[in-house]
Amino acid sequence: MTVAAVAAxxxxxxxVVGDLLFKVAPPRERTTIEIVVERDASLVLKAPPAVTIERATDFVKAKRQWVYRKLIEKDALSGPPVLKRFVAGEGFSHLGRSYRLAITPDGTGVRLDRGRFHLPSDQIAHGAEAMQRWYTEVGTKWLRKRIRPWAARLGEESVTVEVRDLGFRWGSARPTDGPQHINIHWATLQLPPTLIDYVLVHELAHLRELNHTPKFWSIVDRLMPAYETHRTALAAAGKHVWLGSIM
Ligand SMILES: [Zn+2]
Incomplete structure (x- = not known):
């Protein structure tokens, strides 16, 4: 008698199915497979005990478009994490262009100079933090300037941008009675400028409408008529963005 090797x-x-990563919940007595998109945009797969990997993979593939829609609704970055190593030649993106890393004998922090990122050798052990600091500092200056015309279109004289680590979100915004301000993930600075513009516009629109209602999308559309193309491109680009994970 032979028993087929069926992986559970x-x-x-x-x-991992394509560019989506699902945590597998402990088996529970249930009859159906279910995908849960958590608040932080992580994905969980709940399934009956006897389900095979093949069956679960087929299920996920059939639900893929639904998962992408959910992730877009959550403004989320998704997929298995992009991992980096702090060795000479590793690539890091800035404003949509990739630059190689060079390790330098001295210096005080990360620099982007003559087409390369330079990291002092004594900071290799904390390379991820050093890079994030660079994206944050350079990005803050760049975004504060970049947001001006978009904020003006919305009718805001000034909107302050703060660059932070926002986990799995590109940005966040909450209207206040005082001066307006939005947060942008440091990782956003890796994207091409047009996609960063979309993230800015998206968060600016949240200053008028908190939820993704038709009213929200009409504000986005007014600020940036080509937004749908950018929104789709952002969902695809998000999978290649480095969020600080190291090898
Ligand atoms: Zn949103």
Missing amino acids: LHDLPEL
Whole structure:
């Protein structure tokens, strides 16, 4: 008698299908498979004990478009993390262009100079933090200037941008009675300028409408008529953005 080797889904901690990563929830007595998109945009797969990897993969593939829609609704970055190593030649993006890393014998922090990122050798152990600091500092200056025409279109004289680590979100915004301000993830600075503009416009629109209602999208449309193309491009580009994970 032979028993076919059928791999059980619950032998895996995670299931990766294409560019989506699902945590596998502990098996529970249930009859259906379910995908849960968590608040932080992480994905969880809940399935009956006997489900095979093959069956779960087919299920996820069939639901893929739904998952992407949910992730877009959450303004989320998604997918298995992009990992970086702090060795000479590693690539890092800035404003949509990729630059190689060079390790330098001295210096005080990361520099982008003559087409390369330079990292002092004594900071290799904290390379991720040093890079994030660079994106944050350079990005803050760049974004504060970049947002002006968009804020003006919205009818705001000034909107302050703060660059932070926002986990799995590109940006966040909450209207106040006082001066307006939005937060942008430091990782956003890796994107091409047109996609960063879309993130800015999206967060600016949230200053008028908190939720993704038709009113919200009509504000986005008024500020940036080509936004749908950028929104789709952003969902695709997000999978290649480095969020600080190291190898
Ligand atoms: Zn939003």
